[in-house]
Amino acid sequence: MKPLVEMRDIAKNFGGVHALKGVDLDIHAGEVVALLGHNGAGKSVLVQILSGVFAPSRGTIRIEGREAYFASPADARAAHIETIYQTLALAENLDAAGNFFLGRELTNSLGFLRKKEMRDIAAEAIHRLNPNFSNVTTPVRHLSGGQRQAIAIARAVHFDARVLIMDEPAAALGPHETAQVGDLIRRLREQGLGILLVSHDLHEVFALADRVVVFRNGQRVGAARTSETNQDAVLQMMIAGIAEPSAEGAGA
Amino acid sequence: MSTAILFQGDNRRRRLDRVGPIWIVLALVLVAATLLSDRFLSPDNIVNVLHQGAIVGIVALGMTVVLISGHFDLSTGAVVMMAAVMSIVIGPSTPGLTVVAIILPLLAGAAVGLVNGLVVAGLKANSIIATLGMQFLLFGGVLAAVGGAHVRTDGETEFFLALAGGSLFGLPMPVVVFLGLAVFAAVLMHLTVYGRHLYAIGGDVEAARRAGIRLVRDGTFAFVLSGTFAAISGILVASRVRHLDPTGVAGYEFPALTAAVLGGAALSGGIGRPLDTVAAILVITIVTNVMTLKGLPYSSQLFAQGLILAAAVAYHEYRRRES
Numbered sequence: 001m002k003p004l005v006e007m008r009d010i011a012k013n014f015g016g017v018h019a020l021k022g023v024d025l026d027i028h029a030g031e032v033v034a035l036l037g038h039n040g041a042g043k044s045v046l047v048q049i050l051s052g053v054f055a056p057s058r059g060t061i062r063i064e065g066r067e068a069y070f071a072s073p074a075d076a077r078a079a080h081i082e083t084i085y086q087t088l089a090l091a092e093n094l095d096a097a098g099n100f101f102l103g104r105e106l107t108n109s110l111g112f113l114r115k116k117e118m119r120d121i122a123a124e125a126i127h128r129l130n131p132n133f134s135n136v137t138t139p140v141r142h143l144s145g146g147q148r149q150a151i152a153i154a155r156a157v158h159f160d161a162r163v164l165i166m167d168e169p170a171a172a173l174g175p176h177e178t179a180q181v182g183d184l185i186r187r188l189r190e191q192g193l194g195i196l197l198v199s200h201d202l203h204e205v206f207a208l209a210d211r212v213v214v215f216r217n218g219q220r221v222g223a224a225r226t227s228e229t230n231q232d233a234v235l236q237m238m239i240a241g242i243a244e245p246s247a248e249g250a251g252a
Numbered sequence: 253m254s255t256a257i258l259f260q261g262d263n264r265r266r267r268l269d270r271v272g273p274i275w276i277v278l279a280l281v282l283v284a285a286t287l288l289s290d291r292f293l294s295p296d297n298i299v300n301v302l303h304q305g306a307i308v309g310i311v312a313l314g315m316t317v318v319l320i321s322g323h324f325d326l327s328t329g330a331v332v333m334m335a336a337v338m339s340i341v342i343g344p345s346t347p348g349l350t351v352v353a354i355i356l357p358l359l360a361g362a363a364v365g366l367v368n369g370l371v372v373a374g375l376k377a378n379s380i381i382a383t384l385g386m387q388f389l390l391f392g393g394v395l396a397a398v399g400g401a402h403v404r405t406d407g408e409t410e411f412f413l414a415l416a417g418g419s420l421f422g423l424p425m426p427v428v429v430f431l432g433l434a435v436f437a438a439v440l441m442h443l444t445v446y447g448r449h450l451y452a453i454g455g456d457v458e459a460a461r462r463a464g465i466r467l468v469r470d471g472t473f474a475f476v477l478s479g480t481f482a483a484i485s486g487i488l489v490a491s492r493v494r495h496l497d498p499t500g501v502a503g504y505e506f507p508a509l510t511a512a513v514l515g516g517a518a519l520s521g522g523i524g525r526p527l528d529t530v531a532a533i534l535v536i537t538i539v540t541n542v543m544t545l546k547g548l549p550y551s552s553q554l555f556a557q558g559l560i561l562a563a564a565v566a567y568h569e570y571r572r573r574e575s
Contacts (some may be wrong), residue, residue: 074464089462093455093522094448102452103463112443153562 002065003028004194005050005081010059011245013044019045021218021243022059027163027194032185034197034209034226037238041197043157047165050196051083052076062219064162083165090139090148096133097122100155109153113238126156146177163194169202182208193200204233219243273567274515274530274535275413279426281535283493286535289545297541299380299424305537305563307332307531310485312515313430313437314478316529319512321474322454323372323379329505330390334485337394337498343405344412353412353489357383364390369472370509382451387505394498404495416491426488430530433481437526450474455522510557511536519573536560 005027012020020042027033033112033146035043048054050061051069060070063079070076073083090099097115100122106114123136142147149169154165166185168179185208189195199205205212214222214237221241224234285292311328318325335357368386372379418425441447449470452460461467467478480503489501515532517524539560540553 006422065522073462085462089459090524091459094452098448098452099459102459103465105448107445111445113445113448115443159377194353 001028004064005196006060006061006062006065007046007050010046010049010061012042012049012054013057016124019218020049020056023215023218023220025196025213025220027196029162029194030189030192031211031221032189032195032197034205034212035215036199036205036212036234038203040216041238043215045218046215047083047167047196047198050076050081050163052119053082061104061136068165069179075146077159080160080162082159082161082163083167084156084169085167086148086154089138090151093139096126096136096143096147096151099151100125100158100240104159108128111125121158122151122154125158126150128229129154129157129187132188141148144177145173146180149173149177150184153188157188157193161193163196164188165196165198168200169197169201170201177185178204203233205214206231213236214241215239216243262427264495271412272516272525272531273374274528274531278531278538279536281538283537285542289465289520292538292542293546297405297545299422299427301534301537301541302427302430303424304541305533306424306430307485307488308504308507309430309533310426310433310488311482311504312511312533313526314481315505315508315514316515316517316524316526317437317450318379318474318478319443319519320454320519320522320524321373321450321471322357322457323471324446324476324509324516324519325383325475325478326380326505326509327364327368327383327390327479328508329384329503330387330394331479331482332366332489332504333498334364334390334394335361335483335500336489336496336501337398337403337486338407339487339490340403340405340493340496344409345405345407347409347411350409350412353490354415357483357487357490358480361479361486365476365479366472367521369475372475373471374468391502398498400498402495402497407496408491408494412491414491416488424463429484429488432485434526437477441526446470448472451522453521484569507557508538510561510564513568514560516568518568532564 003026005025007025009022009024010020011022012019016139017053019024023042025033025045025046035046037043045054049056052073052075055071064085066080070079091102094102097119101118108114119136124138126133130147133147133150140151153164169181173181182204185197186196197205197209210236211223211225212229213220214234216238221236221243291297311332314328321330326559330430337355338360342349342353344350364386368383371377371382384571416426420428441450449460449465452463452465453467453471457467485504490496512524512529513519513530514535515524515528517529536557539556543556544555
């Protein structure tokens with residue numbers, strides 16, 4: 001099956017600094033890929049290239065087989081790649097429904113907001129992800145980290161995300177909420193989304209991901225199915241991995 | 253069980269949020285005023301209260317919209333003065349001049365707002381400094397233009413005089429204009445995409461940017477609205493007087509700011525409601541009215557206004573921290 005996302009030989013230079021030195025990454029539908037590596041390994045640069053924040057210095061991105069070029073985050077979103085930022089990017093003074101439709105509001109023929117309809121759609125979409133979430137008219141500042149995450153993810157799913165990039169999704173959450181987000185990610189995978197998970201937490205990675213890809217110093221130093229490796233082996237790659245030849249298409 | 257109680261408290265608080273605590277204050281102030289002075293409830297006095305609040309109230313509505321966007325507009329007082337002087341200098345003595353004496357100040361007020369907005373939303377200048385600078389610029393400019401002298405006019409058309417002197421449904425025209433603009437502002441802020449986006453910009457500009465909201469265009473329009481509203485106030489001032497000391501029409505921006513904040517608009521942006529500003533204007537006007545009826549001096553009225561503002565800021569900050 002053709003991958004949802006194929007990134008080939010992606011390099012990114014900032015002046016003289018080679019943040020990424022030509023890496024490959026595939027994400028298939030219905031798959032959770034975890035991107036691992038220490039700070040400065042190049043994970044977040046790759047994420048930002050895929051979400052349209054940076055243009056790569058070299059390399060190609062193909063989405064469902066077609067070559068894509070992202071000049072802005074809006075381009076990536078148009079290609080159904082949605083990013084759940086660590087900070088979640090929600091306006092705290094608006095309620096869940098307001099944030100859900102922010103920038104894509106529904107209006108009637110006179111230009112007025114269709115508030116009830118937006119509330120109902122948002123409530124249903126969020127409820128599907130988080131059954132404990134009841135009131136979409138509460139300002140976001142009163143909500144927990146897990147509930148905020150549910151809004152951000154439900155929004156991405158509702159607007160037809162095919163690929164979801166999740167940058168440290170559990171960083172700001174308590175243990176109970178982390179478990180909820182884990183359930184959520186599994187459900188989205190079942191629905192056929194491709195998920196790129198960036199995380200420092202090996203526990204979380206092994207609980208959620210189908211594959212791990214390890215970066216070190218801007219190069220890809222390893223990849224494995226989580227079912228066929230263990231935390232020690234992955235840690236070993238993160239610390240002392242050696243760049244592997246660019247050949248994802250053939251291997252994992 | 254404990255969560256049930258928690259949710260109840262939550263709901264009660266939310267209901268209070270929806271009504272706006274300022275309306276409870278207004279009810280209390282109304283009761284107190286009625287008890288304190290038997291003249292307060294007379295129709296003449298009620299109309300008088302509304303009339304006094306209308307001019308600064310219109311400025312306060314624009315201020316509320318700008319505060320929601322996360323900024324201040326301190327140039328509005330100078331815009332009131334500029335518009336009033338323009339109207340009088342043009343001299344609305346014929347139908348043609350009347351139209352000019354209304355349209356030109358409105359355009360000037362909108363233009364001032366446009367410049368404010370582009371400097372603040374476009375160039376990211378601090379709005380307090382930028383609009384304070386605009387205030388000085390306008391004061392200096394207008395005073396220089398009229399040579400520092402008083403301006404006067406004569407033989408205004410009936411229509412122009414009716415702007416401040418006429419009435420509709422028993423309400424003075426400025427009150428009608430004020431309430432009309434309040435409804436307009438409330439509809440704009442609560443029922444349109446523009447209002448929703450302005451709340452988002454004031455609440456979290458980064459979230460708004462990532463949602464694809466046009467920050468410069470939407471932020472600038474808030475200032476255009478504020479400048480236009482202030483110009484409307486200025487035209488109403490001009491309609492009320494024949495003769496105007498430009499330096500006497502100053503300082504509307506701070507009572508307007510007081511009212512907006514008393515109504516619950518957050519200085520940090522993203523929170524505030526035009527109709528709550530109307531209630532706040534009524535509270536302030538009633539308090540000063542009752543003090544006047546009781547024969548208390550102007551100095552104590554200023555003191556009371558200061559006290560109200562301090563209490564309002566303290567209350568709102570406390571509640572926001574608590575939640």
